Structures are given as structure tokens and as C-alpha cells.
Amino acid sequence: MTQDHRNDGPGAGRAQSGSESERLLDSLFEQISVERAPASLRRRLRRIPLEEQHREGWWRRWLATSPGPRWALVPVLAISLLVVGVVLVMPRQPSEEDVLQARRDLAVAFSYIEEAGLTTGQEIRSVLGTELRHSVKDNLTDHLPFTEQFRKEETS
């Protein structure tokens, strides 16, 4: 990489011309070789791996140290996420005992509803069944027990 290519291309004109200034320039270039980097820079550059590893997150270090190429981790992570998602979304199958208990609870609930319906029906019939006959010629509110009670409270 560092071989000298100075005698190729347009620069070859220098050699061909053979002028003194050309040769002098070449000799001067040999004098000013690459400068040695100062010790402070050398120290700074050698600290880069430690500093940058410290700065990077744990996951980047994990990625860096994981075997195989990084792109191979992408499908692995995607499949893992998919499995977790499916497990979370999938409906749970109830056990036979759960089903029996649910049926018992439903039966009790329906019996309560039925009982309440019957009681309410009887109450409506007993109140409205006889009183509605009088409502044809009188004010209906006069024949309802709760309105009587209400009137008493107002006058007292």
C-alpha cells in the first residue's frame, strides 16, 4: 500500500523533465515523512475502546458479544416476541369444574330473578287490580295507598 507510485501518471513528467527543482522537490518530500503522533493523542486513542464500551448500553455490548452476525438476531427476537404475544392473546380453556360452578351460579341467579318477578307481579295485581276500577270515576291517586300516606305527611 505504501509503495511509491511517484513515477506514474502526470507526475512522471517530473522524472522525465529531470529538472533540478523537480529532483529537489522529491528529495524534500523524503525529508518530511509522516509525523509521529504526540503521546497525548496516542493515549487518547488507546482509551477509545474502554470509553466507548462504557458509554454503550448493556444491550449493545450484548449484541457485540453475541455469537454469529447481528442480523441473525433479528428473526430470533421477532419469533420470541411473536410466541409471547400468541400466549398472551390465546383464550384460556376453562376446566370442567369451572363450567359446573358457573352453571350452579347461573341457576341460583335465575331462581332469584324468577322469584322477584313473581313477587312483583303479585304486588302489582293486588294494588292495581282492585283500585283501577275506582279510577274510572275518581282520581286515581286517591286510591293508591302511597299517595294517601304522602298526603298525611304533608298536612301534619
Added chain:
Amino acid sequence: MSRKFLMWVDEYQDQAWTLARYLLKDPAEAEDACQEAFVKLWHNQDRIDPDKIRPWLMRVTRNLCLDRLRRRHPTEEWQEWQKPDDGPGPMQELQQHELGEWLKHSINGLTEPYRSLVVLRDVHQHSYEEVASVLELSLTQVKVYLHRARKQLREQLAEVRP
């Protein structure tokens, strides 16, 4: 990974330093630019072809130096930097050992991309192909620009050493 990186540090730190030194002139800034370039190398080491580390590093170092110069010289000073330096006194008879220093100064006086070209080609002795890769120029452009740069230096040398 660190071992490979430290190997590159050992191998290329002097070249990156020399290039930054010529471009920025200020040693402290040159150190910062070099460090920045190597930090970029650390973060991109897996993405770079190992055979092209040196041109990549030189290109990044140069671009960082030019960015710093633009920030440092937003208007007039940037244009000033684009102009060549005056160089040492004309028609002054110089000794051979002084001519080395004269040449460094003259290289600093070249405009871009001539300065980078001379540093990479004549000081670092990179191949034409590598210089073209660093400067993102065609091979023909590299040869033509280098010819012009050296012509400028020869003319200045002729003034110093008539």
C-alpha cells in the same frame, strides 16, 4: 474487537495525525479531529471492508478537519484559508535543512484539495487509487490536481532557490 481496533490505531494514528496537522495547523484541534475519526472507526468497524480501513479513516479525518475549518472560519476567514499562505520570504537563499521546513509551510499554503492531495500522495505515499478513494475524486482528477499542486510548489521553490 478491541485488539483489532488497537492494531489499526498503531498502524494509522501517525498518518491521521499528519493529515489533520497539515489541514488544521492547530495541534490541539488536530488531536481532537483524530480522536473523533477513530471513535467513528470504532463504531463503524464492522461495516468497513478491512482492506479499506486506511482510505476510510483518511477520508473521515479529512472531512472532520474541513468541518472544523468551516466552523472556525464561517465567512472571511474561511475564504482566507482558501487562499495560499505567503510562504517564506521570496528570493531567500535557504539551506537544505531549512527547505524541509519551507516545504511544510508551502504545503500549508496550498488550497484544498491540493493540500490533501500532496499530503496523502507525496507525504503519506498512498497510491493514486487510494488518494482518489479518500478524496472521492476520479483517478484522472487526482493526477491532474496533483500535477497542478506540484507545479505550484516547484514554482515557489524556484523563487526560493533561483
